Amino acid sequence: LSQRINTDGPDDEMKELTVTFNSMIDRLESSFQRQNQFISDASHELRTPISVIQGYANLINRWGKSDPDILQEAIDSILSETEHMSALIRKLLFLAKGDQNRMLVQKKLVSLNEIAGEVVKELEVLEVNRKIVFEEKDKAEIWGDPDLIKQLLWIHAENALKYTKDGDLITLRVWKDKKNAFVSVGDNGAGISKVHLSKIFDRFYRVDQSRNKGISGTGLGLSIAKWIADSHFGHILVESTEGEGTTFTNVFALSGKMKKEGEESRKF
Numbered sequence: 001l002s003q004r005i006n007t008d009g010p011d012d013e014m015k016e017l018t019v020t021f022n023s024m025i026d027r028l029e030s031s032f033q034r035q036n037q038f039i040s041d042a043s044h045e046l047r048t049p050i051s052v053i054q055g056y057a058n059l060i061n062r063w064g065k066s067d068p069d070i071l072q073e074a075i076d077s078i079l080s081e082t083e084h085m086s087a088l089i090r091k092l093l094f095l096a097k098g099d100q101n102r103m104l105v106q107k108k109l110v111s112l113n114e115i116a117g118e119v120v121k122e123l124e125v126l127e128v129n130r131k132i133v134f135e136e137k138d139k140a141e142i143w144g145d146p147d148l149i150k151q152l153l154w155i156h157a158e159n160a161l162k163y164t165k166d167g168d169l170i171t172l173r174v175w176k177d178k179k180n181a182f183v184s185v186g187d188n189g190a191g192i193s194k195v196h197l198s199k200i201f202d203r204f205y206r207v208d209q210s211r212n213k214g215i216s217g218t219g220l221g222l223s224i225a226k227w228i229a230d231s232h233f234g235h236i237l238v239e240s241t242e243g244e245g246t247t248f249t250n251v252f253a254l255s256g257k258m259k260k261e262g263e264e265s266r267k268f
């Protein structure tokens with residue numbers, strides 16, 4: 001694939017054609033490289049829990065039958081590793097479907113206030129020792145898939161829960177300007193340093209690489225969030241200060257500013 005056509009020809013039209021051809025090959029090549037990287041990262045991430053499960057199964061085999069404490073420890077670890085694996089596989093399938101344009105995005109008129117309100121209620125029910133604040137400065141409606149928008153907000157909410165501690169604050173806000181609707185999820189937790197900030201939307205990227213340091217995750221949540229925002233022609237802004245907190249702001253065109261034609265059900 002790495003061969004290119006020489007562009008030093010006399011004919012202008014031919015030159016233009018070869019430039020287009022070469023840039024297409026470049027795009028294909030980088031897409032193959034991304035795909036290969038994705039497969040190798042995914043295999044690596046799946047190998048780790050499998051090795052742990054194998055290790056604990058061996059432990060049961062050797063000592064578990066006679067020692068109930070070892071048996072219980074092994075069972076707990078196997079259960080938590082399989083849970084991690086199924087979360088990983090669910091996320092991988094989402095992204096694979098998204099990459100292959102097989103995800104059905106069913107858009108209708110949705111209220112960001114309603115969806116954010118549902119997330120706030122569900123957070124409160126969880127009783128997680130965080131203070132949950134909901135600020136609705138405006139009523140904001142967009143053309144969107146309500147399930148996907150809720151999933152997007154939950155990705156931010158789950159992260160806010162994971163990277164804060166007891167007594168911290170999680171704030172959801174909804175507002176709009178003339179063109180756009182905004183819904184943000186902010187926290188006053190660990191924050192993210194500048195070096196990492198540009199990479200957190202990359203697949204498998206985690207600031208704290210070692211899962212054993214306490215907080216479990218796959219590094220795929222924000223890639224899925226970005227996919228959902230992209231599929232709504234929106235984007236995600238992030239502001240963060242290490243040690244002070246993080247705010248993710250999701251930006252969408254207001255419903256009135258979006259062409260309605262063909263938006264009700266579009267396959268990406």
Ligand code: ADP
Pocket residue numbers: 155159160163187189190191192200205206207208216217218219220221222223246
């Ligand atoms: P993960 O499953 O690791 O949470 P994500 O893709 O959702 O994966 O997030 C990528 C990384 O971004 C996380 O590992 C974490 O380091 C950082 N991050 C995301 N949200 C927050 C937040 N609210 N506060 C601090 N760090 C965050």
